[in-house]
Structure formats: structure tokens, C-alpha cells
Amino acid sequence: xxxxxxxxxxxxxxxxxxxxxxxxxxxxxxxxxxxxxxxxxxxxxxxxxxxxxxxxxxxxxxxxxxxxxxxxxxxxxxxxxxxxxxxxxxxxxxxxxxxxxxxxxxxxxxxxxxxxxxxxxxxxxxxxxxxxxxxxxxxxxxxxxxxxxxxxxxxxxxxxxxxxxxxxxxxxxxxxxxxxxxxxxxxxxxxxxxxxxxxxxxxxxxxxxxxxxxxxx
Numbered sequence: 080x081x082x083x084x085x086x087x088x089x090x091x092x093x094x095x096x097x098x099x100x101x102x103x104x105x106x107x108x109x110x111x112x113x114x115x116x117x118x119x120x121x122x123x124x125x126x127x128x129x130x131x132x133x134x135x136x137x138x139x140x141x142x143x144x145x146x147x148x149x150x151x152x153x154x155x156x157x158x159x160x161x162x163x164x165x166x167x168x169x170x171x172x173x174x175x176x177x178x179x180x181x182x183x184x185x186x187x188x189x190x191x192x193x194x195x196x197x198x199x200x201x202x203x204x205x206x207x208x209x210x211x212x213x214x215x216x217x218x219x220x221x222x223x224x225x226x227x228x229x230x231x232x233x234x235x236x237x238x239x240x241x242x243x244x245x246x247x248x249x250x251x252x253x254x255x256x257x258x259x260x261x262x263x264x265x266x267x268x269x270x271x272x273x274x275x276x277x278x279x280x281x282x283x284x285x286x287x288x289x290x291x292x293x294x295x296x
Contacts, residue, residue, distance in 0.1 A: 080120070081111045089116040089145070097153070099124025102131045104158075105139035114144035122152035129154045129181070134162045134191075143168045143201075149176040155194070157185035160216075164193045164223075170200035177206045182221070184214035184239070193220040199250065202228040206235060213239030215267060220244060226251030233259040241265050244278040252283025258290060265294040272296075 080095070080103060087093040095118065105111070111132070113120065122130040131154045132141060139162060141155070155165040165182055168175045175197075182194035190213050197204060204227070211221040221237045224230065227248060237245045245263045258277070266272035276292040279285075 081109075084111070084113050084115055084118060087115045087118050092117050092119070094119045094121060097122045097130040099128040099130075102133065105132050105134040105141065106136045108138045108140055109142050110139050112142040112144050113148045113150070114142070116145040117147045118145060119148070120150045120153070122154075124152075131156060132165070133158045134165065135159055137162050140164060141166045143172045143175045145172060147174040148172060149178065150180065151178045152180065154181045154183060155191075156183050157189040157191050160188050160190065162191045164196045165191050166195045168195070168197045168201045168204065170198040172201045173203055175201060175204045177209060179208040181210040182212070183210075184212045184216060188216060190214075190216035190218045192218060193223040194218070195221070196223045197225060197227055197230070199226040202230075204230045206230075206232050209235045211235065211237040211239065211245075213241065215240045217242060220247050220249075222246045224248045224253070226254070227256050228254040229256065231257045231259065232261060233257065234261065236262045238264040238267065240267060240272055241274060244274065245276045247278040248280050248283065250280055252279050252281040253285045254283060256283070256285045258285055258287045260289040262291045263293065
């Protein structure tokens with residue numbers, strides 16, 4: 080996939096289609112770096128045929144580094160314990176969109192510390208229609224946001240034993256952000272955790288509507 084990104088031209092609106100059944104091992108930092116502006120990546124296939132990215136090193140990562148990048152219908156699976164993150168949205172990557180992707184539970188003891196991390200400065204983003212399941216493997220965050228500005232987190236399903244929060248701002252606060260129609264469960268069926276579903280490190284401005292939050296706190 081990184082090779083395909085390298086064949087794109089910034090600002091042209093190039094689209095990369097990934098065929099059903101495609102798999103890629105993520106064994107290093109920037110294993111995939113979508114660093115070309117205005118690129119859209121679409122995974123084809125349904126169910127187990129969706130393109131899958133399996134992480135075999137804690138530092139393996141899928142990076143969004145260009146502006147106005149959109150990824151759709153991809154599956155991310157940890158294949159080792161304490162993978163730092165599945166997707167890292169870098170500071171310069173404004174207007175990123177992550178849509179209809181899945182972040183699945185790995186084998187016993189395997190997890191993403193955070194499925195998605197967003198660095199301060201990556202403004203005006205969207206995480207929509209995604210599925211997060213970290214099981215009981217001790218993840219820290221589902222979505223980790225650093226001083227987010229104009230982000231929308233909507234229509235996602237997040238479940239797992241997250242030690243800090245399913246969704247959280249790690250530094251600063253949200254500015255003009257929206258959290259709409261999500262199902263957010265910290266814990267597992269029959270074992271809901273005594274940890275918050277959503278946290279902020281400072282007071283901020285979020286419009287929060289139509290969500291279901293489940294936690295024993």
C-alpha cells in the first residue's frame with residue numbers, strides 16, 4: 080500500500096482500491112504512510128474479505144501524514160502485545176477521515192495501546208462508522224486525541240477493557256468537537272469496567288448527543 084501511495088500525485092484526488100482478501104504485515108514505523116494530499120483509500124470486500132493489516136511489532140503503524148486523506152473499509156488487528164497504535168494521524172494531516180474501519184481484538188494478550196491517535200494540529204477530522212473491540216486485553220484508549228479541534232466522532236461502536244477511557248483527550252481539551260450517536264462501552268458484557276467511557280484532560284467544548292455510554296463509574 081505504501082508503494083501505491085508513492086505513485087499518487089498530491090492535490091489530484093487520486094483513489095487507491097485495495098482488493099478483497101488483501102493482507103499486509105505491519106512490522107515497522109511508517110509501514111504505511113499516507114503522506115500525499117487528497118488521497119482516498121478504499122478497501123473492497125465484506126466480512127473476512129476486507130483488507131487486513133496485522134501488526135507484528137509494537138512500533139508498527141499506519142500513518143496519515145497528508146492533508147485531506149480518507150481511508151475506508153480496512154481492518155486492523157494486533158499480532159503482538161502493546162502495539163503503540165494502529166493509526167497515527169500526524170500534526171500536519173488536517174481534514175483526515177477514517178470511515179467504516181474495524182479495530183479488532185487480537186489473540187490473548189495482544190492489543191493496541193490506542194487504536195487511533197490524533198496529534199495536536201491535525202484539525203477538522205472525522206472518525207465515523209468504525210468498530211473497536213479490544214476485548215479484555217488491557218488497551219489504554221480506543222481513540223486518543225491530543226487537543227482536538229473541529230473533530231467529529233460519530234456512529235462508532237467501541238467496546239473493551241480500556242484502562243483510561245474508550246475515548247479521551249490526552250492533552251488539552253476539545254475545541255468545537257462533536258460526539259454523535261456512538262455506542263461506547265468500557266468493559267465487556269457481564270463485566271463492565273469502573274473506568275470512564277470518555278475523559279478530557281481539561282475543560283473543553285464538545286457537542287455530545289445521541290450516544291450510549293456504559294461504564295461502572
